[in-house]
Amino acid sequence: MTAAVLQMPAQSPEERVRALSKEFFGASAEDILERAIAHEFAGEIALVSSFGAESGVLLHLVSRVAPDTPVIFLDTQKHFAQTLTHRRKLAASLGLTDVRDITPNEEEQQAEDRTGDLWRRDPDACCDLRKVRPLKGALDGFDAWVTGRKAFHGGGRAHLPAFEWNGTHFKVNPLVSWAQSDVKAYTEKHDIPAHPLVAQGYPSIGCWPCTMPVEEGEDVRAGRWSGSGKVECGIHTR
Template identity: 55%
Template sequence: MAEAAQRRVDRIDVRSRWSAADAIRLNRLFTGADTHEMLATLLREHMLGDVAIVSSFGAESAVLLDLVAAVDRTVPVLFLDTGKHFAETLAYRDALATRLGLTDLRVLAPDPTELAARDEAGLRWSYDPDGCCDLRKVRPLERALAGFDASITGRKAFQATTRAALPRFEVDGDRLKVNPLANWTRADIDAHFAARALPRHPLEAQGFASIGCSPCTSRVQPGEDPRSGRWRGWDKTECGIHTDTGEDDQPSF
């Protein structure tokens, strides 16, 4: 295992900005590597440059945070506080960060001047959810990620049909995006929760399979995609901080 990891290190140049060709190469290099080995190699060898985790502290977030914390608890964790979260999510965030010993939790908020100009009443979500997400999520994250070379996300292919071709590595502009759990199944997630005795988000027990802002999150019915409760009734599946990944754009390995 150690020799295989070292061979991967020897074949990768650390860089500050990335291309689609780099993502393809990384997907090939880490084919067959388990998630812990991959994260340990990437983080301990500083192969990603300056990197941060983007976490919603939602229903499945504890798994990725636990895996990264097992390698390096000092990796910055970026949480978008939109001002519209469930109170349960904020409490879960604080409890989980303490439980895992995360030392650099960064809470990102929308710009108050932009909020006053574009959503003074706080109701933009009800008539323009894309604009609300742009204001409360996309813009704050863009500002926060400006100093990072790579980000780590908890996205998984099984969550929705729009994520079915999700690779482990992709590029967003010239920044690398790492999806360590891309090929994990629901059973894999549940097994890790059990093996590590990780606490569940309190809203899961109430039927919320994917948890975002409270006005735009509803319970999921049996047989539905886990993300079907997000923006129900709207032609919208993502908040905008992630784009759909298609097989023609990013090969999946």
């Protein structure tokens, strides 16, 4: 007589991220990335990077696990020239072989922001046009993405788990428990090139119309959409 084969019920995405976050609670960023990139979501995961002030750390970590990991850079066409130069130099120096520059849809730009100053009138709509929709397209075909969010940035980032499910994709947050001092120490230890604007008082860097330098002691993200009440571009909230 043939023994019956027991079928385990499939895990839901929510159960899967709960189990992973529990297993990797307190784990190092390297261990989280190794599991996510080489095993859990192998071939189905991308890193989304702004090539901003702290991005070098995660790009460096990913380059050590798998330098051919797809890296999505949202080229909003509103970046500082220094960011575009930094993106080219950093990707080359880390040996990243699959950095993808994702630009907004040309027809949508013509229809919604022909004069290029939508950021002034409706920053949420501008972020939707230049970041949220392009990222949605770029992530088609991927199951998961890696983010550089850290709890010390505060707001909705203060209590993130290492693994999340947003309804369409898994998100992996390997640096969530890092302090600002950890970022600094890792950057110095590995001699990672700094974004040129950091030395000019920009601890968080996005598009030029929506990024200001901050004073000593201010929150890291205080210069983003300063004075407008807006705190996120929407790629993590929509």
